[in-house]
Amino acid sequence: MPEPTRLDRVMDERRVDLGLTWREVAVAAKVSYEALRAIRKGEVTASALTKRGIDQALRWEPGGVDAVQAGRDPVPLDVGAPGEPAPGQDERVDAILTIIAGLPARVQDEVFRQLGDRLPPRHRGGSGSRNNNREVG
Structure with a gap:
């Protein structure tokens, strides 16, 4: 089995912290489960819109996915319920x-x-x- 990507590891840690399944993350991010898996595994590159959906689903500040891919840590949002948009996101x-x-x-x-x-x-x-x-x- 291939080594998990950094994005996969960081996303998985956040998903577990929020008590979400991968399917719940996919639904909240408005992407298919299969597309989310391919992004996590580094098999495809996510569009800016998809990255924004993943950031929202994982309750990260905008740019979280990009931060992880650049070797930095995403900044978590600690308000609201998991999987819900942050305040101000209409x-x-x-x-x-x-x-x-x-x-x-x-x-x-x-x-x-x-x-x-x-x-x-x-x-x-x-x-x-x-x-x-x-x-x-």
Whole structure:
């Protein structure tokens, strides 16, 4: 039997700490049991959306899966019940992000362009100018 990956070991430890089965983790992460197993074993690379689902299911701060894969420790969230989204994580936002992730790149670009045009000043970077964060070459 092959040696478990670091991701597999760390995810398993967290799963046990939370009292979850792998199937419960998969359901909470919104991935199939088989896909979750393949990710843990290093057989496939998870998308950003899938990593976010795993972070939420294992009650890690965003970027937990990436941290483990980079050799760092994930930061656990210690609020709420296991498998439930952390406070401030709205299922409607997740639904919108899932829809956007499934769109072709050119359509995603147009959605983001239009959203950027409609952002109120308090949500824009810098002093409110949309061009503050753009690179000039």
